[in-house]
Amino acid sequence: MATTNTPASAPASGLREFWYYFSVNRGAVIGLTVFAILVFVAIFAPLIAPFAPDEQFRDALLKPPIWDANADPRFILGTDPVGRDMLSRLIHGARYSLFIGFFVVVGALVVGVILGVLAGYFRGWVDVLIMRIMDIILAFPPLLLALVLVAILGPGLFNAMIAIALVLQPHFARLVRAAVMAEKSREYVTAAKLSGAGHLRLMMVTILPNCLGPLIVQATLSFSNAILEAAALGFLGMGAQPPTPEWGTMLASAREFILKAPWVVTFPGLAILITVLAINLIGDGLRDALDPKLKRS
Amino acid sequence: MKLMKTLMVATAMVAVAAGAAQAKQLVYCSEASPAHFDPGPVTGGNDFDASAHTIFERLVEFAPGSTEVIPALAESWDVSADGKEYTFHLRPGVKWHTQPYFTPTRDLNADDVIFSFERQWKEDNPWHAYLEGMTWDYFQGMDMPKYLSSIEKVDDLTVKITLTEPNAPMLANLAMQFASIVSKEYADQVAAAGDLAVFSTQPVGTGPFQFVDYQLDTVIRYSAFPDYWEGKQPIDDLIFAITTDASVRAQRLLAGECDIMPYPAPADLEALKADENLTVQEQEGLNIGYISYNTTEAPFDNPEVRKALTMAIDKSAIIEAVYQGAGQDAKNLIPPTMWSYDDAIAADVYDPEAAKAALEAAGVTGLTTDLWAIPVSRPYNPNGQRVAELIQADWAKVGVTANIVTYEWTEYRERGKQPDRKGPFMIGWTGDNGDPDNFFATLFSCSAIGVSNYSSWCNDDFEAAISAAKTSSDPAERTALYTKAQEIFKAEEPAITLAHSRVFMPMKKTVLNYVMSPLGSHSFKGVDVQE
Amino acid sequence: MLNYVLRRIALLVPTIIGISICAFAFVRVLPGDPILAMAGQHGVTPERYEILREQFGYNLPIWQQYFNYLWSVMQGDFGISLATKRPVINEFMALFPATMELAFVALLFAVVIGIPAGIFAAIKRGSWFDQITMGVALTGYSMPIFWWGLLLIIFFSGYLGWTPVSGRIALTFFLKPITGFMLIDTLLYGNWAAFVSALRHLILPAIVLGTIPLAVIARQTRSAMLEVLGEDYVRTARAKGMSPNRVVNVHALRNALIPVVTTIGLQVGLLLGGAILTETIFTWPGIGKWMIDSISKRDYVVVQSGLLIIALIVMSVNLIVDLLYALINPRIRVQ
Secondary structure (H helix, E strand, C coil), rough: CHHHHHHHHHHHHHHHHHHHHHHHCCHHHHHHHHHHHHHHHHHHHHHHHHCCCCCCCCCCCCCCCCCCCCCCCCCCCCCCCCCEEHHHHHHHHHHHHHHHHHHHHHHHHHHHHHHHHHHHHHCHHHHHHHHHHHHHHHHCCCCHHHHHHHHHHHHHHHHHHHHHHHHHHHHHHHHHHHHHHHHHHHHHHHHHHHHHCCCHHHHHHHHHHHHHHHHHHHHHHHHHHHHHHHHHHHHHCCCCCCCCCCCCHHHHHHHCCCCCCHHHHHHHHHHHHHHHHHHHHHHHHHHHHHHHHHCCC | HHHHHHHHHHHHHHHHHHHHHCCCEEEEEECCCCCCCCCCCCHHHHHHHHHHCCCCCCCEEECCHHHHHEEECCEEEEEEECCCCCEEECCCCCCCEEECEECCCCCCCCHHHHHHHHHCCCCCCCCCCCCCCCCCCHHCCCHHHEEEEEEEECCCCCCEECCCCCCCHHHHHHHHHHHHCCCHHCCCCCCCHHCHHHHCCCCCCCEEEEEEEECCCCCEEECCCCCCCCCCCCCCCEEEEEEECCHHHHHHHCCCCCEEEECCCCCHHHHHHHCCEEEEEECCCCCEEEEEEECCCCCCCHHHHHHHHHCCCHHHHHCCCCCCCCCCCCCCCCCCCCCCCCCCCCCCCCHHHHHHHHHHCCCCCEEEEEEEECCEEEECCCCHHHHHHHHHHHHCCCCCCCECCCCCCHHHHHHHHCCCCCCCCCEECCCCCCCCCCHHHHHCCCHHHHHCECCCCCCCHHHHHHHHHCCCCCCCHHHHHHHHHHHHHHHHHHHHEEEEEEEEEEEEECEEECCCCCCCCCCCCCCCCCC | CCHHHHHHHHHHHHHHHHHHHHHHHHHHHHHCCHHHHHHHCCCCCCCHHHHHHCCCCCCCCHHHHHHHHHHHCCCCCCCCCCCCCCCCCCCCHHHHHHHEEEEEHHHHHHHHHHHHHHHHHHHHHCHHHHHHHHHHHHHHHHCCHHHHHHHHHHHHHHHHCCCCCCCCCCCCCCCCCCCCCCHHHHHHHCHHHHHHHHHHHHHHHHHHHHHHHHHHHHHHHHHHHHHHHCHHHHHHHHHCCCCCHHHHHHHHHHHHHHHHHHHHHHHCCCHHHHHHHHHHHHHHCCHHHHHHHHHHHHHHHHHHHHHHHHHHHHHHHHHHHHHHHHHHCCCCHHC
């Protein structure tokens, strides 16, 4: 019985094993839960948020949160300088942050993997060229480079995402290149080559799946990095432009109220922290579950 | 050896600093680093505060707290009957600063005055381009080359300036910072030593304070000039602590790290006013934030449409949400503190229903337009984006869809100037010299189209009135002409006059005799500190 | 070893050329016009505009502009700032010590707390100390530091009044810079009160800038330590009855610290990036704020040369770290 079952359930048991190791990590499970809630909130933002994110209540400018004596009961987390509901803006902001993270990771991953595979597989001048370009990108502090790129492309959310993706992709490229170089000399690759597999097939089907683990971990890291960097760009006025309810931008445009109305500064920052923390918790869990070396100890 | 020497000098300096602990010191948290210390070519208010109002002086000055022109380095002046010849009689015995890098051998004389203008005016003057890529922005911007015919030395203490045509605002121009008088003797010494750029980093003037030290982006130190012609200042040391962020400035003032600061963020005013150690002076700003319609673009070429759109805007909401009470509804182009302000003009009313009806009457339905939002914070408009969001919401109520557009600041202005620009354009102006001509002619004359007339508006009656006012030297006649200009402006509505911002100056109660300038400059002449 | 060093340096040459091309190209494609950016609210006349274009060499073909630039950079001339008309290199030298000092103290703070915390967390694996430390470290790692800085200012400077709001030293102290490092200068002058003042000004910015490196170092130390503690020779030592302290001190620590040192070296680029945010929040007069201001002022020359200088610094630090690593770990050199 057991022997006949093995081939069919191998992937399932791999997944099960992964989940076993992942779920042992309490932090990772908490992170995943928070993240799931955030995704839910982001998807159903228009249904959950009490108001539209750009609806202005001219009679309720800078109202404090509900626990304050001067609060307006309509606005649980208070209002901003033009009378928009903070809670609704934060809820809609989740959409932006998750979208930024997702877009940037996908962008950086696709570009990075392609470049990394090309460099690692073909070596020679292709490798030299690609890796020198990656070196150049990595020689600039990431935030500074993103800042200059956004200054060139023009401030805005989309341009900020492109800039961040560009800054983050060398990490993927380097990782994939190293993995490809290591895998290329393995027996199964040689075997596949001998049996006539084409370059593309070799790379995509044979080699790549074997460096999936580190890639996933790197992707999670990049996800949280992207959110932080986008918020930092927003904070410096170079990211999403007001009135977009992006958290970093909200923080920046409310910075002058830091003493008078601390909630307009506190909540967006807290939202960024919670989101990034949740993703990093997941990342730690993934690393422990996917990295066999650490699993052992 | 060199280190040893530096150390010894340094120890001596510490000793001086320690000795100066009893000296009276005023710390001003300034808003930006000066480009350098030559008031001729610079353009920023912060540049002028750091040089023109501390180290340097002019032939004539604006009286403290007003735009009235009073004698300064020139004791008196005569204007010829045709209004084309100005003869200035210089004050005798005005001393130049003595510095480690310069020891003056003579007092101020006519050569200094002539040099100060010729270096800006004559392209063959060796000082005309002494810094790489420099421009004499204000000298050019105030049209000095067009009006100046000659500057001559009559005797050591008399200078005659001849104009090409009468120009009523000329005296006010000469009180502006760019017209500061610099030392010819010092310039010659610098030229002989070779490195001309030193002239802008080691300044020598006649003003109440002399330059001591500048640490880049951090602090500028001045000391009172002991031989100042009006006598030594009450304070001994003046310090500019450069603090670019407004909230941080406010916190520094609250924490006692500085004595006085400019440009508080509106949001901080409440806390600053509430503090028992502080007092907040305030004044109308000499500025206007406005939104230019392109009067050549349909349907904005119809005055009725322009007026209807203005009527659809809830200006009081903008003033509350954006200016935070630090602004005042603008019904005219010029601010109320300026002479010739026409208070008889009725304020704009907010009436969305009437606006909608007027738009329909003019045949405008389903209008979609761009709305240009100023990308930077300016005194006349602290947050263009927020203004645009509010107007967008207001216009939506009368069926007008506005798409907010903005660009990088230099590009924004370049694109805004184009005569074929689409959509209303947010902009503003801060007065240079307190003369109404500086608003009306600069911003809405026909010749300013493509330069700073963002409405591309050219109205014959308006043009006639402001041209006549410029050449007349009779204040009553000028007032009447400018009143007429304001009436035409309101009837035509080439732009939405949004607001004049109020200017605040928070300071410790121990700071005495500080007088706010309506022109927005910060001068510490005569200021004392209570011990 | 010499061979390895030469090879590494030779590899840098194309990268440096690439960096200079990038810095040059970025600035050329920035929107906005440098000459218009220099002018005030009155603008410039078209004739004057042409004269200035020529004066700055903006009328030359682009490749010629690049080679002119490269040529002057090689002679140590990084250009004249459009805004202040001062040589860019002078401005850099005047501001860089402030950033260095901030970054150094931040790193010191991160190392002094991060390494012991990581070691103890590893030794007491699974304990409440381990869990709390790693929780705090992950929170620090996830921190939007611009927000964190604002919170610290509200609390320590605004509410408690313990630390100064901004600046590098109280204004009552007038010390001509010798090294430019405030902490060192004040000591050279023998002015103790000034030293304390400088330190008080440095604390909050250094904590903010050090937060992420601290988290990274603590986590890295812990996992390096765990790995080493799991190695055979450590287990052997333990089995032979060596005291746990001795095991940690003699065997584990030294080996665990090698990757940590690399991590610290790699923080330098991040520190310079973080300095942009930290310096903006605390109005700290360093190169991070200088770059931001120059980008917003469109001071093309400063942005271009600033990018180049900063990239060269990051690269040199990375090179030094690499070489040190190769020195400690000879296996690298062969590859």
